[in-house]
Amino acid sequence: MTDTAETKTAATPETAAKPLPRVSPATDILEREDGFYVYMDIPGVRREDLKIDINENELLVTGRALQGASDKETFLEVQFGPGEYVRAVSLSDRVDRENIAANLKDGVLTIHLPRLEKAAPRRIPVNQA
């Protein structure tokens, strides 16, 4: 983890109380006939803990995955843990921002970014002064 990421985590008030390690989720970006699709593996994130924000040219996904274990358990082997998934995807101008749809199923977030319908070519009338 880089230094910048850690200072960012400390600066946000809600994460300052319980700092979680930041994880960049594995992401697939692909194109189909009806637009772009983004798939993100975010296991353990519930729908309420997931936020998707669109800034100007950036789509930011943040989600918190909490461990389902109780305090009484002792761990014999740990290969994954609670974390905060953060990933930004930049949007191209060809994406129709009004119709972006997101769906969370079985720990995979699917974001559909439809292509912007091309404006039909038209002729501009020339006015005579």
Place this chain on the structure above:
Amino acid sequence: MVLDFNTLYTFPGRFERLFEDFFKPQYAEGRRMAYPPLNVSEDETAYYVRSELPGLPLDALDLTLTEKSLVIKGERPTEQGKYYRQERPAGFFQRVVVLNVPVDREAVRATLVDGVLTVVLPKCAQCAPRKISIDVA
């Protein structure tokens, strides 16, 4: 490791990074080790095996409990389309958890919530250590 000393090379930062990686490699290493990542824990009543398996319905998973091991098997599907970026692993995977402890085989349960698989292996009541009283003849 190659050290290069050009102007774009942030020497102290890189050096610190090296130390950081050396002293806390467990998290990153654990992620890279095997797929899927597993957590194994226990409490007084049961053993828990948890695994991150996003994008798989429970019926696409094959859980086998053999005499001495728990085998998690499955295949992650690939999406169709023109890929720009592919980071999610795809294909067949298998992990074997060796059970060196007796478990109540009939009461093993598995749940899959939000892409996290939890297998609960209850400790068997009959196998709990018992005191044997020795009668003096």
